[in-house]
Amino acid sequence: MTIFKHLIKHKLHIAILTIPITLLMVGCSGAMPASSWPNSIMADNNLIIANNNAVYAISSDFGKLVWKFPDKPDSTRSQFYTSPAYTNNSIVIGSDNKHAFTIDITNGNEVWNFDATNNKSGTAPTGISVESELAFFTSENTLYALRISNGQTAWKFESAKELWAPPSSNGQYVFLPGMDHTLTSIDISNGSQIWQQHLTGALADSPTIYQETLYTGSLSNSVYAIDASNGMIIWEFEAKGWVWGSPMVIDDYVFFGDLDGYVYALNRANGREVWTSQQLDSASRGTPAYSDGNLFVTSDNGFVYSIDAISGNTVWNIEIDSKNADRLLADPIAHNGLLYITSMNGENIVHAINQSDGVIVWKFNPE
Amino acid sequence: MWNQLVIYPFTNSLLLLYKVMGDSFTLSLIILTLAIRLLLMPLTAKQQKSQMKMQAMQPDIKRIQEKYKGEPERMQKELQKIGYSPASMLAGCLPMLIQFPILIGMYRSIMHAIPAAPLQMIDLYKATYQSWFPEFHKMIPVERNFLWMDLSQPDRFYLDILSGIGVPVLPLLVYITTVLQQKMMTPATADPNDQSAQMQRSMMTMMPLMFAFFALQFSSGLSIYFITSNIATVVQYMLLNRERLEWEPVKIAGIFELPIPSVSAPPPTKPSQQSEKGGTSSNPTTVAQEKMSSRKAKRLKARKARGGKRRR
Numbered sequence: 001m002t003i004f005k006h007l008i009k010h011k012l013h014i015a016i017l018t019i020p021i022t023l024l025m026v027g028c029s030g031a032m033p034a035s036s037w038p039n040s041i042m043a044d045n046n047l048i049i050a051n052n053n054a055v056y057a058i059s060s061d062f063g064k065l066v067w068k069f070p071d072k073p074d075s076t077r078s079q080f081y082t083s084p085a086y087t088n089n090s091i092v093i094g095s096d097n098k099h100a101f102t103i104d105i106t107n108g109n110e111v112w113n114f115d116a117t118n119n120k121s122g123t124a125p126t127g128i129s130v131e132s133e134l135a136f137f138t139s140e141n142t143l144y145a146l147r148i149s150n151g152q153t154a155w156k157f158e159s160a161k162e163l164w165a166p167p168s169s170n171g172q173y174v175f176l177p178g179m180d181h182t183l184t185s186i187d188i189s190n191g192s193q194i195w196q197q198h199l200t201g202a203l204a205d206s207p208t209i210y211q212e213t214l215y216t217g218s219l220s221n222s223v224y225a226i227d228a229s230n231g232m233i234i235w236e237f238e239a240k241g242w243v244w245g246s247p248m249v250i251d252d253y254v255f256f257g258d259l260d261g262y263v264y265a266l267n268r269a270n271g272r273e274v275w276t277s278q279q280l281d282s283a284s285r286g287t288p289a290y291s292d293g294n295l296f297v298t299s300d301n302g303f304v305y306s307i308d309a310i311s312g313n314t315v316w317n318i319e320i321d322s323k324n325a326d327r328l329l330a331d332p333i334a335h336n337g338l339l340y341i342t343s344m345n346g347e348n349i350v351h352a353i354n355q356s357d358g359v360i361v362w363k364f365n366p367e
Numbered sequence: 368m369w370n371q372l373v374i375y376p377f378t379n380s381l382l383l384l385y386k387v388m389g390d391s392f393t394l395s396l397i398i399l400t401l402a403i404r405l406l407l408m409p410l411t412a413k414q415q416k417s418q419m420k421m422q423a424m425q426p427d428i429k430r431i432q433e434k435y436k437g438e439p440e441r442m443q444k445e446l447q448k449i450g451y452s453p454a455s456m457l458a459g460c461l462p463m464l465i466q467f468p469i470l471i472g473m474y475r476s477i478m479h480a481i482p483a484a485p486l487q488m489i490d491l492y493k494a495t496y497q498s499w500f501p502e503f504h505k506m507i508p509v510e511r512n513f514l515w516m517d518l519s520q521p522d523r524f525y526l527d528i529l530s531g532i533g534v535p536v537l538p539l540l541v542y543i544t545t546v547l548q549q550k551m552m553t554p555a556t557a558d559p560n561d562q563s564a565q566m567q568r569s570m571m572t573m574m575p576l577m578f579a580f581f582a583l584q585f586s587s588g589l590s591i592y593f594i595t596s597n598i599a600t601v602v603q604y605m606l607l608n609r610e611r612l613e614w615e616p617v618k619i620a621g622i623f624e625l626p627i628p629s630v631s632a633p634p635p636t637k638p639s640q641q642s643e644k645g646g647t648s649s650n651p652t653t654v655a656q657e658k659m660s661s662r663k664a665k666r667l668k669a670r671k672a673r674g675g676k677r678r679r
Binding site: 035036037081096119120121122123124125161162164179180200201202204218219220221241242244259283285300329 | 483484485486487488489492493504505507508517520521523525530531533
């Protein structure tokens with residue numbers, strides 16, 4: 001009651017103080033966006049989705065929830081956006097608060113976690129990839145090679161600047177993309193550097209390995225083919241916009257999209273342009289999916305396109321949810337006649353679409 | 368619309384300054400903050416003048432309040448006669464409120480211009496005026512580290528001896544500079560029980576705490592903006608009032624004393640009314656004015672003795 005009286009007495013200056021506080025709270029909290037977008041992978045016929053505070057396993061056939069990690073809200077395990085990796089019945093995932101986790105795929109229970117905070121607060125984008133017995137976890141400017149069996153560090157490698165994507169591996173070497181414009185080859189057995197190639201732009205996704213050649217886009221419009229054995233550039237192609245996602249290599253072609261909304265097909269041998277698509281409605285960030293002669297690409301504004309891989313012509317396109325879902329920045333996944341689209345906004349974070357006509361088969365709402 | 372009008376221009380200006388300043392985002396932030404302060408100068412100068420006016424009125428206000436204690440209507444009329452109204456006090460807050468959209472715009476622009484995460488990088492690509500930066504890819508990633516700070520993260524200074532405890536250096540500086548700015552610019556009130564005086568006290572306690580809280584929660588870049596902006600306001604105030612500047616020790620957060628510049632009260636608005644009461648005033652503000660008048664008289668006397676020439 002006394003507090004109430006006090007509030008009435010001082011309502012004027014309380015009101016005046018409330019205005020700036022509200023303005024700042026609304027203005028600045030709205031400006032605290034998610035650090036990245038949800039990502040998903042296919043593992044054992046389940047779709048594993050990393051989205052904000054949880055990792056979900058859903059059946060790829062009907063979109064039913066199998067498990068959720070953590071099963072209860074837990075602030076210490078937060079902000080999962082990294083694309084998960086799958087090996088030996090385990091899902092390995094990184095969180096923005098600089099932790100890596102291994103989850104049992106059968107029940108969603110944590111097996112181990114690895115702390116890369118070094119007793120410092122803050123967040124950083126992380127990356128995860130796996131190769132035989134090792135998980136490669138990137139956080140800030142360090143690459144950790146962790147033993148999948150127990151989460152112990154086998155070795156670590158420090159880069160000059162931060163790392164946003166995990167390395168790719170051919171079993172003998174790992175190829176680490178850096179935001180400092182470098183691609184580095186590292187010996188998988190001991191973490192020592194073999195070669196380093198300086199490129200024109202930052203590398204924000206893993207290189208694609210195909211027959212001892214690395215294919216990588218960059219945040220400088222350039223796409224490169226690089227000899228995996230010595231780091232020499234075989235060819236370079238200039239796109240219209242930044243090429244973020246890893247290129248997709250199918251037979252003699254290299255396919256990728258750019259942030260200006262174009263999709264390209266190049267001759268794998270010499271990097272010459274085979275076709276460039278018509279400009280999409282907005283940026284295409286992810287790696288295209290491929291199935292039965294068609295490429296599937298997504299756009300930032302919420303559209304999905306099926307493009308003929310030979311001619312570059314659009315077969316169909318749909319807007320998956322005109323009201324809510326946009327920011328289709330994750331890689332689309334083609335599997336058993338369906339296309340799985342992970343979206344950032346909207347009620348449903350996954351849409352399963354028919355590859356043939358773009359009709360939505362099911363949606364997954366995490367709530 | 369908000370993006371196109373505020374965020375994108377701020378973001379591109381920050382990036383342009385970053386390029387010009389040799390890849391220093393901190394310098395870029397400081398310069399843009401000063402440029403914004405310069406643009407807001409007419410507004411802030413008006414606010415400062417109104418506060419000065421209020422300060423000058425204090426002896427008169429007190430005198431009227433004492434004289435017409437039992438006659439509120441008459442008191443109000445007399446107060447109006449000398450140009451005082453509580454509404455003018457509130458109007459003094461207006462320039463501060465106008466600064467909030469700028470502050471929010473600044474915060475979001477900082478987050479845009481130094482992308483620390485993939486989503487922000489995609490948004491930066493959209494926000495950038497490509498024609499301003501023909502070799503934009505060379506600027507990526509924008510250098511966001513300065514001394515111990517990561518400008519995209521809330522500030523914490525880690526020392527080995529503190530084992531994992533981060534000292535929020537910039538939030539502390541935000542608190543100190545906000546207190547400094549407020550102590551310096553807030554006029555002394557005649558009646559501490561007056562509602563405007565109470566409001567002033569609330570503001571003086573709450574605002575530094577609020578800004579320090581924001582500095583604690585949000586990116587260090589925002590703290591750099593707060594600190595630069597506070598210092599610029601203090602310097603502007605000191606320059607506008609350099610004739611009457613005095614240094615006084617003031618306790619910050621009741622812990623330590625700092626000599627901070629304060630401005631002695633300006634000459635009374637109606638000297639005739641001052642003399643109405645007769646004799647020397649016991650009001651400290653009036654005493655300060657009298658001291659100042661005596662100093663001025665001495666200076667004039669000395670000038671006359673030198674033959675009317677100004678001392679260089």
